[in-house]
Amino acid sequence: MKTTIAQVYKYVEQEVRIGVWVANKRSSGKIAFLQLRDGTGFIQGVITKAEVPEEVFQTAKSITQESSLYVTGVVHKDERSPFGYELHVKEIEVIHHSIDYPITPKEHGTEFLMDHRHLWLRSKRQHAVMKIRNEIIRATYEFFNQNGFVKVDPPILTGSAPEGTTELFATKYFDEDAYLSQSGQLYMEAAAMALGKVFSFGPTFRAEKSKTRRHLIEFWMIEPEMAFCEFDENLMVQENYVSFIVQSVLKNCHLELITLGRDTSKLEQITAPFPRITYDDAITLLHEKGFDDIQWGDDFGAPHETAIAESFEKPVFITHYPTSLKPFYMQPDPNRAEVVLCADLIAPEGYGEIIGGSQRVHDTELLKKRLEEHQLNLDAYKWYLELRQYGSVPHSGFGLGLERTVAWISGVEHVRETIPFPRLLNRLYP
Structure with missing residues (x-):
């Protein structure tokens, strides 16, 4: 089912497909976390190495900030998230690899941010x-x-x-x-x-x-x-x-x-x-x-x-x-x-x-x-x-x-x- 992040609440415990950008990521050993956005909202995508093919996990670890993807996964409720849901990702289809995105998670000056508005x-x-x-x-x-x-x-x-x-x-x-x-x-x-x-x-x-x-x-x-x-x-x-x-x-x-x-x-x-x-x-x-x-x-x-x-x-x-x-x-x-x-x-x-x-x-x-x-x-x-x-x-x-x-x-x-x-x-x- 193709949907948006804003609509995932309708599909709890169901598999969905969403077009997204990677806002941020982190990984630790056998699990990767992707902060995903699609314009309607933000959601965390969780990729567990034991539950996906090796190439999917490696893609999740290597994907760059602001790359565009289609992700397929199962929606779960998550009380720890202000949004209330997270996506357990099963498949990743890379649309475009973003290279050297200038606005990183570090602090940037106002003029720099305005130049990159x-x-x-x-x-x-x-x-x-x-x-x-x-x-x-x-x-x-x-x-x-x-x-x-x-x-x-x-x-x-x-x-x-x-x-x-x-x-x-x-x-x-x-x-x-x-x-x-x-x-x-x-x-x-x-x-x-x-x-x-x-x-x-x-x-x-x-x-x-x-x-x-x-x-x-x-x-x-x-x-x-x-x-x-x-x-x-x-x-x-x-x-x-x-x-x-x-x-x-x-x-x-x-x-x-x-x-x-x-x-x-x-x-x-x-x-x-x-x-x-x-x-x-x-x-x-x-x-x-x-x-x-x-x-x-x-x-x-x-x-x-x-x-x-x-x-x-x-x-x-x-x-x-x-x-x-x-x-x-x-x-x-x-x-x-x-x-x-x-x-x-x-x-x-x-x-x-x-x-x-x-x-x-x-x-x-x-x-x-x-x-x-x-x-x-x-x-x-x-x-x-x-x-x-x-x-x-x-x-x-x-x-x-x-x-x-x-x-x-x-x-x-x-x-x-x-x-x-x-x-x-x-x-x-x-």
Whole structure:
């Protein structure tokens, strides 16, 4: 019976055939152990000299790391293994001998591993991170489909910038200037006026010259927008969504979390509702924690976000930032014009902001004024202003950065491990 490692639980005490790669091996006298992987998972293959032909045992002893094989054997339960099963191998068919595989079981430096990212992905740790990433994506579609959202795909090439032009990649679009998208939000607002509740999931690009563990040049965003939705309702959607994906990972990626050594007790606490503090309260809290230099009107950096998050066991919303710190499209608080109806969601354990969201300006004249204040070309935003001229309604949305969320949930230190092929300030290879 041909199967995969992920499906061997169906064939206990039965013979199966699996296409695999050799992740590692060891042997001692009359028994050999092969650590096998097939993309769906990892399993130990046991070859006992007395139970197989001599050539099979010699192949097992001599096979090299990352060689590809077909193995045939009997599935047994194994309580000592986190996976719960092992394969007693009877036959080995070599597909391809791997020679001098560069990533050995010894320690390698980060730059070496990044240069070999196309191979590093095969490791057990990277496999676990990618499986968690996949589960977050799967759960994202499930959550929004269950809650009446329609998937819409905004363009990647745009003629204007939703948050200014300082962090954009520019290109020529025939005879015009164009930019790689830094957010699909403005287009999602148009989609929300047509379809009510929408979400996008796609790549975004920021030409920010940052080398921190939280930043990538190319990353993926989940961006919902909702018509007839005001500030508080927007926050409720966010906390329910984040709770949903965390619980989905706990349920469906238990083995991967064990592989990564993740403290799952911290994730088990991530259920809605989440705590909320205002920007004003956050400034006070930071002063209490010894950050005397930060003043009202300053933006928060990574140390500030970490210090604020340390006061909470769940993600925390920081709301009502100063208008001067935020983009032109955010709705001012009707009771206090110097702050906007926005929130950043800060993850625990030092992972920083994972969501930025707000209620959007829905008044035509106010939006025009905000565009002018930000010295943006009104002609380029003519279509965006027209969303307010033809049936404007209160509407809200947010953007969740996938890679930061994967880093937090999986417990890895740097976002470069959370995307298959990271684009960093000084890295475009492989």
